[in-house]
Amino acid sequence: GHYVDDVKLADTLTVMFLRSMYAHARITSIDTSEAAHAPGVVAVYTGKDVAEKVGPVPCASAGAIPGLRIPDYRVLATDHVVFVGHPIAAVVATDRYAALDAFDLIMVDYEELPAAVDLEEAAAGGPAIYEDYGDNIAYKLTAGEGDIEAALAGSDKVISQRIVHQRLAPIAMEPRGVLARYFPGEQELTLWSSTQIPHLMRTQVALMIGIPENKLRVITPEVGGGFGSKLNVYAEEAMLGWIAIQLGKPVKWIETRRENMQATIHGRGQVGTLDVGCTNDGTITGLRWNVLADMGAYMQLLTPAIPTLTGLMLSGCYKIPAIQINITGVFTNKVATDAYRGAGRPEATYVVERALDLVAAELGVDTVELRRKNFPKPDEFPFKTATGLFYDSGNYEAALDKALGMANYKALREEQRKGREQGRLIGIGVSTYVEICALGPSQAMPAGGWESATVRIEPTCKVTVMTGASPHGQGQETSFAQIVADQLGVDLNDITVIHGDTAIVQYGIGTFGSRATAVGGTAVYMAVEKLIEKARQIAAHMMGVDAASVAFNEGKFSKVAARAASAVATEVPEPMLPAGQAPAGALPEPEGDGKQVTIQDVALAAHLAREIPPGLEPGLSATHFFEPTNFTFPFGTHIAVVEVNRDTGDIKFLRYIAVDDCGKVINPMLVDGQVHGGIVQALGQALYEEVVYDEQGQLITGTLMDYAVPKAAMIPWMELDRTETPSPVNPMGVKGVGEAGTIGATPAIVNAVVDALAPFGVRHMDMPLKPEKIWQILNQQN
Amino acid sequence: MKIEGTQEMHARRERVFQALVDPAVLQRCIPGCERLEQIGEHHYSTTLRAGVGSIKGVFTGNVRLEEVQPPTHFRMVVDGKGQPGFLKGAGTLDLEESDGVTLIKYSGDVQVGGTIAGVGQRMIQGAARMMLAQFFTAIEAEAQTEAHEEPPRHGSFRTALRWFSGWLRRLFRR
Numbered sequence: 001g002h003y004v005d006d007v008k009l010a011d012t013l014t015v016m017f018l019r020s021m022y023a024h025a026r027i028t029s030i031d032t033s034e035a036a037h038a039p040g041v042v043a044v045y046t047g048k049d050v051a052e053k054v055g056p057v058p059c060a061s062a063g064a065i066p067g068l069r070i071p072d073y074r075v076l077a078t079d080h081v082v083f084v085g086h087p088i089a090a091v092v093a094t095d096r097y098a099a100l101d102a103f104d105l106i107m108v109d110y111e112e113l114p115a116a117v118d119l120e121e122a123a124a125g126g127p128a129i130y131e132d133y134g135d136n137i138a139y140k141l142t143a144g145e146g147d148i149e150a151a152l153a154g155s156d157k158v159i160s161q162r163i164v165h166q167r168l169a170p171i172a173m174e175p176r177g178v179l180a181r182y183f184p185g186e187q188e189l190t191l192w193s194s195t196q197i198p199h200l201m202r203t204q205v206a207l208m209i210g211i212p213e214n215k216l217r218v219i220t221p222e223v224g225g226g227f228g229s230k231l232n233v234y235a236e237e238a239m240l241g242w243i244a245i246q247l248g249k250p251v252k253w254i255e256t257r258r259e260n261m262q263a264t265i266h267g268r269g270q271v272g273t274l275d276v277g278c279t280n281d282g283t284i285t286g287l288r289w290n291v292l293a294d295m296g297a298y299m300q301l302l303t304p305a306i307p308t309l310t311g312l313m314l315s316g317c318y319k320i321p322a323i324q325i326n327i328t329g330v331f332t333n334k335v336a337t338d339a340y341r342g343a344g345r346p347e348a349t350y351v352v353e354r355a356l357d358l359v360a361a362e363l364g365v366d367t368v369e370l371r372r373k374n375f376p377k378p379d380e381f382p383f384k385t386a387t388g389l390f391y392d393s394g395n396y397e398a399a400l401d402k403a404l405g406m407a408n409y410k411a412l413r414e415e416q417r418k419g420r421e422q423g424r425l426i427g428i429g430v431s432t433y434v435e436i437c438a439l440g441p442s443q444a445m446p447a448g449g450w451e452s453a454t455v456r457i458e459p460t461c462k463v464t465v466m467t468g469a470s471p472h473g474q475g476q477e478t479s480f481a482q483i484v485a486d487q488l489g490v491d492l493n494d495i496t497v498i499h500g501d502t503a504i505v506q507y508g509i510g511t512f513g514s515r516a517t518a519v520g521g522t523a524v525y526m527a528v529e530k531l532i533e534k535a536r537q538i539a540a541h542m543m544g545v546d547a548a549s550v551a552f553n554e555g556k557f558s559k560v561a562a563r564a565a566s567a568v569a570t571e572v573p574e575p576m577l578p579a580g581q582a583p584a585g586a587l588p589e590p591e592g593d594g595k596q597v598t599i600q601d602v603a604l605a606a607h608l609a610r611e612i613p614p615g616l617e618p619g620l621s622a623t624h625f626f627e628p629t630n631f632t633f634p635f636g637t638h639i640a641v642v643e644v645n646r647d648t649g650d651i652k653f654l655r656y657i658a659v660d661d662c663g664k665v666i667n668p669m670l671v672d673g674q675v676h677g678g679i680v681q682a683l684g685q686a687l688y689e690e691v692v693y694d695e696q697g698q699l700i701t702g703t704l705m706d707y708a709v710p711k712a713a714m715i716p717w718m719e720l721d722r723t724e725t726p727s728p729v730n731p732m733g734v735k736g737v738g739e740a741g742t743i744g745a746t747p748a749i750v751n752a753v754v755d756a757l758a759p760f761g762v763r764h765m766d767m768p769l770k771p772e773k774i775w776q777i778l779n780q781q782n
Numbered sequence: 783m784k785i786e787g788t789q790e791m792h793a794r795r796e797r798v799f800q801a802l803v804d805p806a807v808l809q810r811c812i813p814g815c816e817r818l819e820q821i822g823e824h825h826y827s828t829t830l831r832a833g834v835g836s837i838k839g840v841f842t843g844n845v846r847l848e849e850v851q852p853p854t855h856f857r858m859v860v861d862g863k864g865q866p867g868f869l870k871g872a873g874t875l876d877l878e879e880s881d882g883v884t885l886i887k888y889s890g891d892v893q894v895g896g897t898i899a900g901v902g903q904r905m906i907q908g909a910a911r912m913m914l915a916q917f918f919t920a921i922e923a924e925a926q927t928e929a930h931e932e933p934p935r936h937g938s939f940r941t942a943l944r945w946f947s948g949w950l951r952r953l954f955r956r
Contacts, residue, residue: 021867021896084900104840104865258901696893702900 001222004177004192005254012179012250013042015240016099018089018106019263020081023115023333023697024129027079027108032089035105040098043247044106045090045239047078054242055208057235059299060446065308068139071130071331073298075208075235075242081110082129082297083335084699085262090239092251115333115697119271119294123330129297130331138295138329139304143311144288145386146322151286155277159358164766165270165347167294167691168684169701170340171709174224175255176264178237180244189241190217196226196470197510200447201233202502208238209245216241220500223472227681228339229264230472231512232301261702266691267340269294270307270347276355282363282370286322289314289351293329296336302343303336304329305446309344309436315385316352317396317434317635318374323386333697339512341681342742345435353431353747354764357754361763367751368404371432372397382630391434391633392729395661399723400432403637403659406719412641412655420759425644426654427756431748434635437662437736438729439513441628450627451515452508453523455484455531457620461603463488463495468508469520470500474738475670476516480524482666483732487528488599489555506623514634514736517666522730523626530622535602541613542605543595558596632727632735636660638679638748644756649775651687651753653716658744661723663735671737672720678741679718684710685742686749690768708768783894785873785910789886789918790952793925795879798886799853801924802875808845810936811920813913816840824850830862834902834909839866853877858890867896884925886918919945 032044057073077088089106093099116122116129122136129136152158172194179192189211195201198218206213223230236253243251255264272291278284293307311325356374360367375396376383383391412428419426442449452468463484469476481495498504508520532552539557540547551560602620605611609618641655658675665671688708692700701707726733746767753769754762760777791798801807805826809818817829824847831840843862850856854877861870873890894906902909919941923934934940 021863023895084895110863258897262900694899696895698895698899700899700903702897702903706903 001224003174003222003224004179004194007179007192007221009179009181009250012252013092013094013247014096014099015243015251015253016091016093016096016103017087017236017253017259018091018103018108019259020077020084020086020088022081022110022112023084023117023693024113024127025081025110026113027077027081027088028111029107029109030089031107035091035102038098038102038105040094041091041102042094043092043243044102045076045243046088047074047076050074050076050239050242051078053209054238055210057298058204058208058233058301059303060301061299061304064446065139065141065304068304069133071298075239083333084697085259085335086297087235087263090243092243092247116331117333117693117695117697119269119292119330119332122332123292123328129333136331138331139327140329141308141327142324143308143387144314144322144324145388146286148286148288148322148324151322152275152277152288155285156280157362158275158277159355159362161274161354161358161764163272163274163351163354163764165268165350166685166689166767167269167334167337168267168340168689169261169691169707170227170229170264170267171260171707172225172227172229175257175260176230176234176236177252177254178240179250179252180240181250182244182248184248188215188217189245190219191237191241192219192221193237194223194230195220196223196230196472196512198470198500198502199468199507200510201237204233205238205241209242217501217503220470226472227341228267228343228512231339231510232265257704258702261707262699263335265300265336265338265340266296266334267337267343268347268685269337270310272351274351274355276359278359278363280363282359282365282373284318284320284359284374287314287320287352287355288324288326290326291328293327294334294337295329295331296334297331298336300336300338302446303338306337306339306344310348312387312389313345313348313434313436314352315387315389316349317376317394317432318352318356318371319376320374320386334693341678342739343513345739346682346743346746349431349433349435349743350747350750353433353751357751358763361758367430368400368409371430372400389436390630392630392727393725394434394633394635395723395725396432396434396635399635399659399661400637402721402723403639403657406659406721407639407641407655407657423646425646425756425759427642427644427752427754429640429642429748429750429752429755431638431744431751432635433638433744433747434633435514435740435743436631437514437634437739438518438628438632439515440631448509449519450509450625451520451523452506452623452625453520453527454506454621454623455524455527457531457599457603457606459604459607461490461494461600463490465495465497465524466505467497467499467520467524468505468510469516470508470511471516472511474511474516474674475667476520479517479667479670480521483521483525484528487525487532489553490599514738514740518632518727518730518734518736519626519628521666521734522628522732523624525732526626527622527624530624531620534616534622535599535606535620537616538602538606538612539597542597542601542611545595555599556596557599557602628729630729632663632729634660634662634735634737634740636740636744638744640745640748640752642749642752642756644753644774646778649771649773649778651769651771651774655719656716657719658741659721659723660737660740660744661725662737662740663725663727664733665722665724666734671722674737675720675741676718678739678743679745680710680715680741682742682745683715683749684708686746686767686769688714688768688770783892783906784890785892785914786889787914789888791884791886791918791922791925792882793884793922794882795877795884796853797925797928798884798921799877800929801921803847803850803856807921807924807933810933811917811924813916818845824848828862832913833866834898834905837866837897837902839864841869849874867894867898869894869898915945916941919948922948
C-alpha cells in the first residue's frame with residue numbers, strides 16, 4: 001500500500017493544528033509571537049490570518065432543508081470555539097516535534113462558556129451555542145405519508161419506546177492526512193488527501209481558497225478505510241492547500257489518533273421516541289419516530305442530511321400504511337456528526353426492527369411470523385412505501401427462509417426453551433432488513449448521483465479503466481477489472497483500474513452509500529459496451545463484411561448469419577458467468593465463412609488507423625456517465641444467537657447467520673469481506689462502542705484505550721449465504737453491499753440479547769449492551 | 783473528579799498548618815512546582831511542571847486560600863492551564879491533633895479538560911493520589927522541623943525514602 005504519509009517530497013514542512021481544549025469558550029486573545037520565533041518554526045497562522053482568505057467549510061444541504069441554520073464554520077476559529085478539538089492555529093515547522101513544542105508558546109486566553117452537551121438538554125433550552133440563533137435548534141423537518149394520527153388512533157395497540165443511538169467514532173485505521181505542493185510558476189496546487197471524494201473535494205477546496213478548479217489536482221493514494229468519515233471536505237484540507245501557496249514549499253499534516261477522535265466526524269447520535277401501532281392479528285398500522293438528531297457544533301458536508309435518510313427507510317421491509325418522522329436537528333458542543341457506515345439507515349432499521357420485536361412481545365407472537373405477515377410479496381414490486389420510495393425489487397421471504405433453514409430456527413427455539421429450564425439465558429434475535437443503496441439518482445442527491453468511467457483499449461490491447469468512484473479498501477480494482485475482462489474476453493491481468501487522481505480521471509462523484517459497483521461499475525460496463533460497438537465496426541471493415549453480421553464473443557469478432565448477429569448485437573450479455581459456461585441463449589456458432597479477428601487485432605488497427613472504416617474516429621476509448629433511474633434496495637436476514645452469562649452479564653455468541661441479497665455478485669470474496677466488516681462494526685455499536693463527553697463537553701473516550709473498538713476475540717464465526725434478486729435499475733443487476741452488515745446486524749444482536757433477558761421482563765435496552773447494564777438487570781430482578 | 787482522603791502526620795498541628803500555608807514551603811513540597819509567588823493575601827501565582835502518564839507539560843495558574851482558620855481549617859481554590867489541558871478545583875483541609883499526631887482530612891472537586899481529560903482520564907485518580915502522597919510526605923518532613931531550623935531538603939529520592947519509611951512505620955504499628 002501507498003498512503004498519503006508514504007508520499008515523501010523533498011523539503012516538506014510539517015503542519016500541526018492547535019485545538020481548543022474547551023467545549024465552548026470565547027477566545028479573548030491569541031499571542032503567537034513567541035511561537036513564531038521558536039526553533040524550527042516556519043510560520044504560525046491563526047483565524048485572523050485566514051478569515052478573509054479561506055472560505056467556510058461547506059455543507060451540501062444548504063437550500064435542501066427548509067429553515068436550515070448553517071453556522072459560519074471557518075477553517076480556524078477566530079473568537080469562538082464550539083467543541084473540544086476545534087482548530088485555533090496552524091503551526092508550520094521543520095518537523096512534528098518543533099511544531100508541538102511551539103504549541104507551548106502560543107498563549108490563548110479563553111473565557112469559558114457553559115456548554116450544551118446533553119442532546120435532550122440542548123434541545124430543551126440549554127445554553128445557546130450561537131447567540132444570534134437564540135436556541136440550539138438547527139432545523140425541524142417532518143416527512144412521511146399517510147394519516148399517522150388516525151392510524152395510531154385506530155390501532156388495537158400502540159407501543160411507545162424511547163430509543164437511543166449513541167454517538168460512534170468511525171475509526172478508520174488510517175487517520176486523515178493531507179500533503180500539499182504548489183508550483184508558483186505554473187500556479188498549480190496538488191493535494192494528496194485521504195478522502196473518499198477526490199473530485200467533489202477538489203471543487204470545494206478550490207472554491208474555499210479561491211483558485212481555479214483546474215489548477216488544483218487532488219490525488220488520493222491508497223486510503224486505509226473511510227466508513228463515511230472521509231466523505232467530507234475538512235478545514236485541514238483547505239488549510240494545507242492555502243499554506244502551501246503561502247510558503248511555496250510542500251506541507252504535510254498527518255492526523256494523530258487523538259485528533260481523529262476529537263475532530264473527525266462522528267456518526268449516529270439520535271435520541272427519539274418510537275410509536276408503533278398494530279392490530280391484534282399482528283398487522284403493523286403505523287409508525288412514528290420523533291427524533292432529536294445530534295448535529296454537533298456545526299455542519300460538515302452532509303450533517304443535517306443524515307437523519308433525513310433515517311426518515312426514508314422507516315418502512316423497513318414491511319407494508320406500513322402510515323409513517324411519520326419528526327426530526328429536530330440540535331446543535332451541541334461536540335464535533336459534527338455526519339455519514340458513518342450506513343449513514344442514517346442503520347438508525348431506521350434499528351428502530352423498525354426493534355418495533356417489530358416490541359410488537360411481537362406485546363402480542364405474544366413469534367417474531368419471525370410477525371415479520372413474514374407484514375412483508376410485501378415478490379409480485380408487489382416495485383413496492384411503494386409510505387416514505388415515498390419505490391423499492392426496485394425484493395423477495396424478503398426467500399432470504400428469511402434461507403436464514404431460518406441455516407439456523408434451524410425451530411430447533412434453536414427448542415434449545416432456548418430447554419436452556420431456560422436449566423437457567424441458561426439464550427436469546428435469538430432476527431433482523432430482516434432492507435437498505436437504500438447505489439446512491440443515487442441525481443434528483444435525490446446534493447451533488448450529482450451519477451458516476452463516470454473511461455475505458456481505453458491500448459494498441460497492445462492492454463485495457464486502462466478510469467473510474468470516478470474512489471475505492472478505499474473495497475477492492476473495486478479487482479471487481480471492475482472482472483467486469484471488463486468478462487465483457488472483452490481479455491485477461492484480468494491485462495486490465496489496470498485507475499482512480500483517485502483528478503488530473504487523470506474524468507470528473508466523478510466518489511465512493512459512499514454502497515454506490516461504487518452499482519453506479520460506478522455500471523458506468524464501466526456501459527463504456528465497454530460503447531467500445532465493443534466501435535470495435536465491431538472496425539472488425540467488420542477488416543473482414544470486409546457488414547457490421548450487422550459480426551458477432552463478438554470471448555474476445556473474438558466473427559461473421560455470423562445476419563439474423564443471428566442482429567439478435568446477438570441487441571442482447572445484454574450476462575457478464576458474470578464463470579469461464580467456459582455458456583450464457584443463457586448462448587451465441588450461435590459462427591456459420592459465416594469462418595472469418596475472425598480478435599479484439600487484439602482490432603486494438604492495433606484502431607490505433608494504426610489504416611484499416612478502419614472511413615469517417616470513423618481512430619483510437620479505442622470511450623467514456624460513459626451513468627445516471628441511475630432509481631436507488632437499489634438490497635435486503636436480507638440476520639440471525640444472532642447469544643447466551644448471557646448470569647454471573648457477569650457478559651454476552652457470548654453461539655451462532656451468527658447472515659443471508660444478504662445484494663443482487664448479482666461480481667466477486668463473492670469481496671462481498672463476504674464487506675459483510676464481515678459491516679457485521680463487526682454493527683457488533684461494535686450493539687455491544688461496546690460509545691463516544692462519551694463529560695458534562696463540560698470534554699471528550700472522555702479520546703483514545704483507543706477508552707473507545708472500545710471490537711477486537712478479534714470478540715467477533716463470532718459468521719455463517720454467510722446469499723439469495724440473488726437482480727436489480728432492474730442497472731444492466732448488471734447489482735445493488736451494493738458496503739453497508740449491509742452495519743444495517744442488518746445491529747438490531748439482530750440487540751434483539752437477541754433482549755430475547756435472552758425476556759424472562760426478566762426486559763423489552764428494550766439501549767446500546768451499547770455492556771455487561772454492567774445487563775448485570776444490573778439480572779441483579780435487580782433477583 | 784472527587785478527591786477525598788485523610789493523612790496522618792507525625793508533627794504538631796500548628797507546624798503542619800504553618801507549612802501548608804507558607805508559600806516557600808509549598809513551593810518546595812508541591813511536586814513539580816517551579817514558581818510560587820505571592821500576588822495578594824493568600825493569593826499566589828504558580829508555575830507547575832506536571833503530567834499524567836505520557837501527557838506532560840507546564841501549567842501556569844493561581845492558588846487562593848480562603849476560610850483560613852489557623853490551625854484547623856482552610857479552603858484552597860486552584861486553577862491552571864497549560865498545553866496538556868487545564869484544571870480547576872476547590873477543596874477544604876481540616877486538621878485535627880491527638881497525641882502529637884495531626885490528622886488531615888481533605889475533600890475536593892477537580893475538573894480537568896483538554897488532552898488530560900481525553901487521554902489521561904483513566905490515570906488521573908492514580909496520578910493525583912501519587913502527587914498528594916509526595917506532597918504530604920514532604921510537608922510532614924517540613925513540619926517536623928521547627929521554624930528557626932534549616933528546612934529539610936526534598937527531591938524525588940528523599941521523598942520516596944520518607945514515604946517508604948512512613949509506610950514501614952505504619953506497617954509495623956498494625
